[in-house]
Amino acid sequence: MKIACVGGGPAGVYFAISMKLRDPRHEVHVFERNAKGVTFGWGVVFSDQTVENLMANDPVSGQVIADEFAHWDDIDVHIHGSCVRSSGHGFIGIGRKRLLEILASRARELGVEIHYEQECEPDLAAWSGWDFVIAADGINSRFREAYSDHFGVDVQERANRFVWLGTPKTFDAFTFAFEKTDAGWIWAHAYRFADDCSTFIVECSEETWVGLGLDRMDQAETIELCQKIFAKYLDGAPLLSNATHLRGSAAWLKFRRIICERWHYDRLILLGDAAHTAHFSIGSGTKLALEDAIKLAEVLNRPGADRVEALAEYQAERNLEVLKLQNSARNSTEWFETVERYLDFEPWQFAYSLLTRSQRISHENLRLRDSNWLEQTERTFWKEATGEEKSAWPMFAPFKLREMELRNRIVVSPMAMYSAVDGVAGDFHLVHLGARAQGGAGLVFTEMTCPSPAARITPGCAGMWNEDHVAAWKRITDFVHANSKARICLQLGHSGGKGSTQLGWEEMDAPLAEGNWPLIAASNVPWSSRNQAPRPMTRAEMDEVRDQFVAAVRMAVDAGFDMIEMHAAHGYLLSSFITPLQNRRTDEYGGSLENRLRYPLEVFNAMREAWPSDRPMSVRISANDWADDAGVTPGEAVLIAEAFAQAGADLIDVSAGQTWADAKPVYGRMFQTPFSDKIRNEAKLATMAVGNITDPDQANAILTAGRADLVALARPHLVDPMWTLRAAAMANYRDQWVPPPYLGGMAQMARLFEREAEMKAAELKA
Numbered sequence: 001m002k003i004a005c006v007g008g009g010p011a012g013v014y015f016a017i018s019m020k021l022r023d024p025r026h027e028v029h030v031f032e033r034n035a036k037g038v039t040f041g042w043g044v045v046f047s048d049q050t051v052e053n054l055m056a057n058d059p060v061s062g063q064v065i066a067d068e069f070a071h072w073d074d075i076d077v078h079i080h081g082s083c084v085r086s087s088g089h090g091f092i093g094i095g096r097k098r099l100l101e102i103l104a105s106r107a108r109e110l111g112v113e114i115h116y117e118q119e120c121e122p123d124l125a126a127w128s129g130w131d132f133v134i135a136a137d138g139i140n141s142r143f144r145e146a147y148s149d150h151f152g153v154d155v156q157e158r159a160n161r162f163v164w165l166g167t168p169k170t171f172d173a174f175t176f177a178f179e180k181t182d183a184g185w186i187w188a189h190a191y192r193f194a195d196d197c198s199t200f201i202v203e204c205s206e207e208t209w210v211g212l213g214l215d216r217m218d219q220a221e222t223i224e225l226c227q228k229i230f231a232k233y234l235d236g237a238p239l240l241s242n243a244t245h246l247r248g249s250a251a252w253l254k255f256r257r258i259i260c261e262r263w264h265y266d267r268l269i270l271l272g273d274a275a276h277t278a279h280f281s282i283g284s285g286t287k288l289a290l291e292d293a294i295k296l297a298e299v300l301n302r303p304g305a306d307r308v309e310a311l312a313e314y315q316a317e318r319n320l321e322v323l324k325l326q327n328s329a330r331n332s333t334e335w336f337e338t339v340e341r342y343l344d345f346e347p348w349q350f351a352y353s354l355l356t357r358s359q360r361i362s363h364e365n366l367r368l369r370d371s372n373w374l375e376q377t378e379r380t381f382w383k384e385a386t387g388e389e390k391s392a393w394p395m396f397a398p399f400k401l402r403e404m405e406l407r408n409r410i411v412v413s414p415m416a417m418y419s420a421v422d423g424v425a426g427d428f429h430l431v432h433l434g435a436r437a438q439g440g441a442g443l444v445f446t447e448m449t450c451p452s453p454a455a456r457i458t459p460g461c462a463g464m465w466n467e468d469h470v471a472a473w474k475r476i477t478d479f480v481h482a483n484s485k486a487r488i489c490l491q492l493g494h495s496g497g498k499g500s501t502q503l504g505w506e507e508m509d510a511p512l513a514e515g516n517w518p519l520i521a522a523s524n525v526p527w528s529s530r531n532q533a534p535r536p537m538t539r540a541e542m543d544e545v546r547d548q549f550v551a552a553v554r555m556a557v558d559a560g561f562d563m564i565e566m567h568a569a570h571g572y573l574l575s576s577f578i579t580p581l582q583n584r585r586t587d588e589y590g591g592s593l594e595n596r597l598r599y600p601l602e603v604f605n606a607m608r609e610a611w612p613s614d615r616p617m618s619v620r621i622s623a624n625d626w627a628d629d630a631g632v633t634p635g636e637a638v639l640i641a642e643a644f645a646q647a648g649a650d651l652i653d654v655s656a657g658q659t660w661a662d663a664k665p666v667y668g669r670m671f672q673t674p675f676s677d678k679i680r681n682e683a684k685l686a687t688m689a690v691g692n693i694t695d696p697d698q699a700n701a702i703l704t705a706g707r708a709d710l711v712a713l714a715r716p717h718l719v720d721p722m723w724t725l726r727a728a729a730m731a732n733y734r735d736q737w738v739p740p741p742y743l744g745g746m747a748q749m750a751r752l753f754e755r756e757a758e759m760k761a762a763e764l765k766a
């Protein structure tokens with residue numbers, strides 16, 4: 001094959017090597033616009049896994065690279081004059097220039113022709129004599145842009161500014177240094193990649209960049225200012241730039257996230273940064289470029305392979321890796337873009353939040369890296385939570401809302417059981433809620449309970465509108481209080497336009513076969529074309545429903561609940577006022593957020609008034625309609641949360657979505673937790689995170705990083721009422737209250753977990 005690689009970066013050169021290794025008869029040329037030895041940037045970091053992949057592909061260049069790597073284990077986070085050092089992170093780094101020298105020399109040895117100072121034109125017709133043209137021309141690929149319609153290119157420019165500098169100061173740890181200036185915060189990501197050189201990337205927000213005048217400075221002035229700001233880390237060493245081809249403030253970039261729907265067109269194939277990018281803060285761009293090169297060479301050299309199939313395999317396999325990394329990279333990028341919200345954290349928590357920012361590194365993963373540091377972090381968490389240092393999982397730390405004390409931070413999320421008869425919670429509810437309370441969670445929520453028959457979602461929903469309901473709920477709260485240490489919260493809600501539907505396990509959200517009742521909501525927007533259009537509420541109906549909520553609150557006092565929650569999420573009645581997707585009103589209850597919140601706040605205030613002042617009250621909101629600016633955005637959710645907090649909400653229960661039928665939520669592990677993080681740390685409110693949180697490791701990370709104060713689990717509790725007891729056994733946490741008759745089981749389970757851990761450790765040693 002005759003192949004042209006456009007671009008002499010890691011992707012192009014390593015692909016050329018990989019082709020020649022598989023078949024020396026290939027004629028491979030690399031065209032690079034820059035002169036030999038001229039490149040931007042300083043060092044790049046790799047993981048051990050990448051080195052293994054390089055060794056397997058080409059032991060010759062792999063060994064040279066491995067021999068020259070700089071290794072380091074520690075990460076230092078400098079903030080507010082303190083340094084938090086954690087260890088065991090295991091990085092390796094090499095200079096970009098040196099890496100390219102090694103690769104170019106190996107490529108030449110294998111017979112690749114490298115042509116420097118050759119600018120290639122992205123016109124496929126001019127490349128007619130070549131079997132393939134590989135567009136390895138980097139993030140600003142002209143070849144990708146020339147055929148962008150075919151590639152389906154999606155570019156997202158991120159908010160922060162950064163500049164890639166170097167310094168002869170050799171850092172002995174991967175160093176994050178945050179400095180406050182008059183114009184705002186600015187920080188450096190620095191690491192050593194050779195005996196005499198470190199990378200020093202400086203990053204800040206656009207406002208700080210402009211505020212410091214960096215937008216108007218040339219390179220020398222930029223460097224002078226950065227040297228001044230970071231003087232205490234540089235010990236007199238200078239900062240250097242090698243982006244001489246970029247003039248003035250152009251050396252400051254904004255990161256561009258690239259995704260391509262298709263990676264090849266005709267004989268043109270995208271490789272490396274030309275096909276995709278991942279933010280520099282997770283240090284994976286070069287790794288992805290090199291691994292792309294290996295895979296592409298492999299599929300193109302497979303004997304008898306169909307080209308279309310081969311390229312489809314190349315894209316499918318590599319894209320999966322890219323998407324995984326881009327997901328982590330997005331979290332990491334956002335962390336740095338929203339760092340302001342963490343800047344008043346104590347240094348230990350700031351560092352923890354930074355280390356776990358991409359959600360790739362979990363709590364237990366940090367323990368494996370540096371158990372002493374993690375233990376100290378847990379102790380500090382406990383000290384701040386309780387005044388007492390304790391080495392234990394943060395999820396077991398108590399939490400107080402008004403006068404209600406929770407034994408731990410795990411919550412059974414509200415879940416409709418569709419098993420009530422005429423709204424009366426029966427034996428099923430007693431056993432269901434009783435078992436979960438005995439299962440160790442600090443707080444157990446009832447399902448959405450309705451203040452009138454018409455407020456129900458289905459005929460099986462629970463109610464609180466008559467004395468039978470009070471008695472039924474009292475039986476349950478009495479049981480919970482007598483037989484567990486859990487507290488119990490009544491969630492009160494009205495179904496609005498999503499009412500009069502079938503039981504959850506029948507046809508969800510579908511109208512009843514018969515016996516439907518009329519619906520009311522903010523406006524006459526039906527949930528779907530199959531559902532009734534609700535009647536827009538009149539003022540008289542608004543009074544009536546508010547009073548029904550208040551009556552239900554009074555009954556909740558009689559029924560012995562410790563806490564109540566107002567359900568203003570998921571497209572039900574109160575949510576239908578808040579979301580513009582459902583609220584089309586033109587009166588004072590529609591339009592602006594202030595108007596859309598007016599009625600939900602009126603109901604909340606009336607409920608709060610009727611609820612004892614020593615008992616807490618929360619509100620559940622949908623923090624994202626998943627409709628971009630057409631619906632509630634996470635930014636607006638902060639304002640919504642603040643409005644309820646001002647009205648006396650002690651906790652914001654941060655859910656999302658379910659406010660319109662066609663929403664396409666971005667699912668994933670802990671997918672709604674970022675909204676809780678945003679509300680908690682921007683509005684400084686207590687929050688509860690919920691949504692695909694399944695294991696104690698995740699709960700501990702969320703709590704320690706300050707992303708929420710409580711962690712709610714719904715589906716995991718459906719099949720495991722004893723979720724918290726199991727976690728306590730796993731952690732060998734002795735202070736967990738266990739129903740006395742169950743103590744033997746707990747002890748046995750703890751022993752089994754201990755044995756399992758010992759066996760794993762022995763396996764690892766072997």
Ligand SMILES: Cc1cc2nc3c(=O)[nH]c(=O)nc-3n(C[C@H](O)[C@H](O)[C@H](O)COP(=O)(O)OP(=O)(O)OC[C@H]3O[C@@H](n4cnc5c(N)ncnc54)[C@H](O)[C@@H]3O)c2cc1C
Binds near residue numbers: 010041163201272
């Ligand atoms: C601040 C910063 C820090 C980073 N840190 C890391 C890190 O720690 N670890 C890591 O793995 N990655 C890191 N990266 C990413 C990494 O630099 C890229 O992912 C990697 O270089 C991609 O390799 P590539 O070969 O695809 O593209 P590039 O390295 O960009 O190479 C493309 C080459 O094509 C040439 N070229 C472009 N157009 C033409 C043309 N028309 N004709 C001829 N030649 C052309 C360019 O001159 C260039 O040499 C970082 C990036 C940035 C911006």
Ligand SMILES: Cc1cc2nc3c(=O)[nH]c(=O)nc-3n(C[C@H](O)[C@H](O)[C@H](O)COP(=O)(O)O)c2cc1C
Binds near residue numbers: 415690692713
């Ligand atoms: C069977 C079931 C019933 C639910 N009923 C309610 C409810 O009554 N009120 C409510 O606010 N959320 C309800 N939810 C949503 C959960 O409280 C929770 O927010 C959601 O399931 C995401 O958490 P998970 O991933 O831990 O399941 C329900 C969820 C399930 C699975």
